[in-house]
Amino acid sequence: MDKEIPYKIYLEEDEMPKQWYNVRADMKHKPAPLLHPATMQPMTAKDLRPVFCDELIAQELNDTDAYLDIPAEIRDFYKMYRPSPLVRAYCLEKKLDTPAHIYYKFEGSNTSGSHKLNSAIAQAYYAKKQGLKGVTTETGAGQWGTALSMACSYFGLDCKVYMVKISYEQKPFRREVMRTYGASVTPSPSMDTKIGRKILAEHPGTNGSLGCAISEAVEAAASLDGYRYVLGSVLNQVMLHQSIIGLETKAALDKYGVTPDIIIGCAGGGSNLGGLISPFMGEKLRGEKDYRFLAVEPASCPSFTRGKFAYDFCDTGMVCPLAKMYTLGSNFIPSANHAGGLRYHGMSPVLSQLYADGLMEAVAVEQTAVFEAAEQFARVEGILPAPESSHAIKAAIDEALKCKEAGEAKTIVFGLTGTGYFDMYAYEKFHDGKMTDYIPTEAELKESFSKLPPQP
């Protein structure tokens, strides 16, 4: 069997999925609805309309249809960088001397450098279809902003990105990639919005924050004619679009008669992990097959492993709806020392419900160990991984070493979400021995939990 499996499994273009899979349709316990911050009542399509595109709202609220057609225009775009390869990590297996079979689905072979493009193109398409002029969004390090810029450029939409000021200044390269794709990139807080001007007046020297950038992007979308706001993670619609990752993975494995034992993904807001595990989770929910699913999060921002399953604000500014999710509190800010992404205080409501129902596991890993795994992986598999993706690598290596100890030839599949080309400052810190680990104290979490909103 082994001999027959190539290093990289590529599906043919006509084997690519033509529908997204909506795992909510197979969930017995549906994820809890978003709540309106003023009324604490479930958000309706009408409530969401000033901010989101109509068809995306329909997807957001749809927890009954298991399959939704991928429009031909989106499939055409997917063909430019998909199917992404499912790689058999022969070299890593050899290096670890493990009987485990390791596969990874590599989503970094596109200019945005990550899986974010899968949802960006869908969101841009529906905005275009609705006849909008453009979209607004926020970005921290810039991965999502880059993906959205590419998608908007393809459909001729205007793209306004509010980029956290300190990232705008310290990470100019991603900003330039966005400009190459024609996006306007504004350091946040800015003088463009009411909330930006207010914050600048109160804190003239501020570096900005993701929470503030979200507020500016939402305000801009609501106040500009023909604009809507889009978001790259957490939302149900994003997980739907990202199911393409899992569907391709499953199709590639099925082609070679391989059944995974454990499926691993890094988890920030849950977009990649949710997309990767969706079709496999569907089988588990329908009682057809069983798999272990493992979410890997940073020990410095441990939503699943140390958070509360509660209604909380999606943004720091507390202007967005509330979601029921594993959360560290919308005021929680991970240590500045933390290098990668995965800094979000909450987690996808879908994944949160699945975790609460005992259908998946989670583990928290420390930063230095993650970079050690990243470097080990790069040296044998050739790919320089993003810090985010390297959380999954770390967990996959740990599982493979357990297999070695137990003498078990398990099949491990993990998501390699992207490349680390724009994260070399963090690698430099690691090489120079200047990287440290940080784990929030019980007292810090207690303080943050105390500010959770009253539960409905």
Add this chain to the structure above:
Amino acid sequence: MDKEIPYKIYLEEDEMPKQWYNVRADMKHKPAPLLHPATMQPMTAKDLRPVFCDELIAQELNDTDAYLDIPAEIRDFYKMYRPSPLVRAYCLEKKLDTPAHIYYKFEGSNTSGSHKLNSAIAQAYYAKKQGLKGVTTETGAGQWGTALSMACSYFGLDCKVYMVKISYEQKPFRREVMRTYGASVTPSPSMDTKIGRKILAEHPGTNGSLGCAISEAVEAAASLDGYRYVLGSVLNQVMLHQSIIGLETKAALDKYGVTPDIIIGCAGGGSNLGGLISPFMGEKLRGEKDYRFLAVEPASCPSFTRGKFAYDFCDTGMVCPLAKMYTLGSNFIPSANHAGGLRYHGMSPVLSQLYADGLMEAVAVEQTAVFEAAEQFARVEGILPAPESSHAIKAAIDEALKCKEAGEAKTIVFGLTGTGYFDMYAYEKFHDGKMTDYIPTEAELKESFSKLPPQP
């Protein structure tokens, strides 16, 4: 026919070439031999042995065998990132509204970000096979150094990279990628070598130069026990290894019954262009088929279009052998304003001979126009191209527009050698309107040509 051609043509793993093609075997006029700088006599294997690996010397001197087996160990490594896709540029064709069919062979889907890895892995393999401890090399911007670091890491070889000091300081990211792969990166000039110490004593504040870094790397290889020097372009062996690009391209086109009319590549030292055109040039040399071949070089460093076909030193320090090639003179230094690579004063002796024999064409293009083409390409095809590769894009677009004017549905194939993730400073300059063009004056070239060595 069109309908059947996918966006990306991937060969199956078992369709990948098992032999490199050596175009010199089919050349009626062989490229002139390297000459010893002291005796001006052809370099023998013995002369080359202190500096290069034995098997690579054999490849360097072999102009009779058309096909050389690719060792299984190298083919295994190739499988980690090859076959590279041959992409049908449907979106670019549509944007240009041209009847031309445009294809590009994309070599950027590996962590080194370019085709350089194809030869780096071969050179590292032969060094390992010879039982060496390590290799030395120089790097400017760092593309070749990155590729070599990856290759050495895979085979457990030590890798010492002399990086031009100004690049080392101003472009820390590629340096960190090299360190991730375990290479030692030394800013050049350094105190490690005699030549480095001499230059530092004479010019304490120098920024370094590629010429100086080559001299340091060669000295280090010759003085360290168990080390040899390796080089990423210009040499015959490099063109041999890079023939994998053309062989895959040809196999992919043959699969769909497509015959190119014109094949285009950017040309610095010639490694990519030579590799891409090799098997097609072989058919032309054997009188089986005819193709147009087009080398694209920067107007600021126009070796083919304005250089002399003469014996010249391969390095600025004049310690390396002399090669007969199109050259601007080994003292020629392109304007500091020039952003991309392709800064080498000379050109592959094989390509030089083919050009002198009228078997291929060349064109020089200006920097600003190249970045305009790069941005246009990125926006429709999604890939952010390296400045070097964008020279080929510019020429391909020009040819496609000529087809539009003439109403001809020609088939254009070009080499997209790599990605521009580490070139965002140049893109920033372009976006900010601060990029300018530079063309050397006749007087400058005349001055440089006056320093060419006496011809044998």
